[in-house]
Amino acid sequence: MSDKVVLYYFNGRGKMESIRWLLTVANVEFEEVFLTTRDQYLKLLDDGALMFQQVPLVEMDGMKLVQTKAILQYIGEKYNLHGKNPKEKVMVNMYAEGLMDLMEMMMTLPFSADPSAKLKTIETKSNERYLPVFEKALSGQVYLVGNKLTCADVLLLECILMLEEKFPQILSNFSNIKAFQGRMTKIEAVHKFLQPGSQRKPQPDENYVKTVMEVFALPKLPLL
Numbered sequence: 739m740s741d742k743v744v745l746y747y748f749n750g751r752g753k754m755e756s757i758r759w760l761l762t763v764a765n766v767e768f769e770e771v772f773l774t775t776r777d778q779y780l781k782l783l784d785d786g787a788l789m790f791q792q793v794p795l796v797e798m799d800g801m802k803l804v805q806t807k808a809i810l811q812y813i814g815e816k817y818n819l820h821g822k823n824p825k826e827k828v829m830v831n832m833y834a835e836g837l838m839d840l841m842e843m844m845m846t847l848p849f850s851a852d853p854s855a856k857l858k859t860i861e862t863k864s865n866e867r868y869l870p871v872f873e874k875a876l877s878g879q880v881y882l883v884g885n886k887l888t889c890a891d892v893l894l895l896e897c898i899l900m901l902e903e904k905f906p907q908i909l910s911n912f913s914n915i916k917a918f919q920g921r922m923t924k925i926e927a928v929h930k931f932l933q934p935g936s937q938r939k940p941q942p943d944e945n946y947v948k949t950v951m952e953v954f955a956l957p958k959l960p961l962l
């Protein structure tokens with residue numbers, strides 16, 4: 739196995755996008771193998787590369803890593819983006835888990851029976867449950883945890899950018915989060931990642947959904 743970091747996933751956001759974000763902020767270069775056919779997935783299974791028969795898969799440091807949260811935690815620990823002590827680490831994890839719950843709802847939109855109802859739920863929960871937490875945490879603070887950039891900040895940025903794609907005004911009542919977004923997007927690696935042609939993926943389209951359905955031999959939409 740080479741020294742390179744190699745990501746195996748679809749050419750789309752899904753569960754891999756947070757990993758792409760974190761590697762980018764950690765200034766780690768990565769290559770990607772995009773799954774486009776069922777045979778590619780079957781080959782990974784055959785090779786024993788997928789511990790639970792699932793992607794994301796990240797080849798890194800001589801390991802074949804699966805499970806998104808474990809991968810994020812490993813990268814966070816390795817690049818000092820996961821808090822300095824147990825109390826900071828648990829805060830990073832709490833924020834990260836909340837953000838992943840919210841982003842997971844968004845991820846499932848193109849596979850849902852009633853995306854517009856789901857979208858409404860996402861908007862309401864963002865406004866009433868999730869964003870107030872971060873607005874409060876960022877009051878008088880530059881970063882969410884320990885006055886230092888962590889994985890929680892990276893996930894928050896990913897999440898709010900995703901929310902704004904669906905609800906352009908959503909941050910209008912959350913001035914601390916908006917200011918945070920302004921600061922974060924000035925980080926050189928982040929700025930570059932937001933430019934066209936970077937490894938950041940666009941919102942899922944029909945082609946992405948079709949590829950996922952084919953690779954996993956799923957019967958038909960809606961799945962959820």
Ligand code: GSN
Nearest residue numbers: 752753791792793794804805806807954
């Ligand atoms: O977070 C994780 O990495 C795991 N707990 C779940 C990973 C997962 O569900 N992967 C999907 C594709 S990404 N979309 O949700 C997957 O590989 N599904 C195939 C299967 O047979 O479960």
